[in-house]
Amino acid sequence: MQLIRRVWQGLTACAVVGALLLGAGVAEARDLRYAMGFPSGSDSDKAGQAYAAAVKDLSKGDLKVRVYPLSLLNFAETSAGLRDGMADMGYLLAPYFPAEYPHFNLLAESSMQLLTMDERVRGREGMAYVGALSEFVFTKCPECQAEFAQQNQVFTGPAASSPYYLNCNKPVRNEQELKGKRLRVAGSHWSRWARAMGAQPVTMSSNEALEALKQGVVDCVVVSIPELTNLGLIEAVSDVTVDVPGGIFAGTGVTQVNSKVWKGLSTEQRQVLLRAGTVMPAYIPFVYHQREKEILEQVRQRGGKVHEADPALLQKTRDFARQDMQTIVEYFAKTHGVQRGDEMLAQFRPVLEKWVLLVQDVGSREELAEVYWNEVFSKVDAGSYGL
Structure with missing residues (x-):
């Protein structure tokens, strides 16, 4: 009986120490x-x-x-x-x-x-x-x-x-070339920019963008340049236009x-x-x-081209960005109750x-x-x- 009592007391003591340690944040x-x-x-x-x-x-x-x-x-x-x-x-x-x-x-x-x-x-x-x-x-x-x-x-x-730029399967350098193009975008502000420039925004996961570009479901993917290799998009991109739409x-x-x-x-x-x-x-x-x-440079080495945006398109994009701050507020208030x-x-x-x-x-x-x-x-x- 004494042996059993000593074992039980030992187990109880261990339990108390464990509880104290847990209580101390361990x-x-x-x-x-x-x-x-x-x-x-x-x-x-x-x-x-x-x-x-x-x-x-x-x-x-x-x-x-x-x-x-x-x-x-x-x-x-x-x-x-x-x-x-x-x-x-x-x-x-x-x-x-x-x-x-x-x-x-x-x-x-x-x-x-x-x-x-x-x-x-x-x-x-x-x-x-x-x-x-x-x-x-x-x-x-x-x-x-x-x-x-x-x-x-x-x-x-x-x-x-x-910054996010236009990564396309054809040259898209100015507003005229943007008109009617289908752009995969990843946010409502880029969707609004696309519409303001006469293009059509398309929403999809970036995991789906490569196949969409290959199959012509979209003409351009609006992403940052490193995603061309991170997501394999470089396989389907022939033309990159920098500076537009911008934003990150x-x-x-x-x-x-x-x-x-x-x-x-x-x-x-x-x-x-x-x-x-x-x-x-x-x-x-x-x-x-x-x-x-x-x-x-990898895009160029694969036969692709890197374009600068037409100055008129760049200026229209900057004007859009200034005006869109209030639009963002109104959009999130109306759509999501912010x-x-x-x-x-x-x-x-x-x-x-x-x-x-x-x-x-x-x-x-x-x-x-x-x-x-x-x-x-x-x-x-x-x-x-x-x-």
């Missing part, structure tokens, strides 16, 4: 499944692998991320799949789901205002926008946070592309975490995800901007202008990640955020 080591719609070997996959390495290193192996490029969920499946726990983390393209993320999309789709800013932003559009969007969503957009929570997700950082794809929750998973992590593990969360937001825009010239769009964009503009200056001297993606950390991510309280 969690078990975790392996997290991260789904992205980009294929293996793409720039975003490489960014995801860098993120996974940072998580492992910062947590000393206590937290690991396994990246599933275009195998667990595609882009069209990611929002619901992440909400329902089919993946622990995901690469969310919010403009694919306008009704679910209207406030976040309003901010993302105002990226064409970059066309109306001074020359200091050229070549650094994505880097500046990521900084501004991170700061705004973490600190000034409770509606954005509510949208993510409604979809059982926690936002831990965005990403953005380099910024509606990305690049490392969205399932809410239940996030709440099951310790404070220290959540802090790791926030610290590592600067890696992809820095990697993607920096590399996208860096690779533009290289990929345009009530303070004017206020949001008025608050966002100075934040963006600040970030245009902050990224001017950044010379590497590591430096950019450090700026994001110091200015924004380090100020997020891992003990309370997302809980």
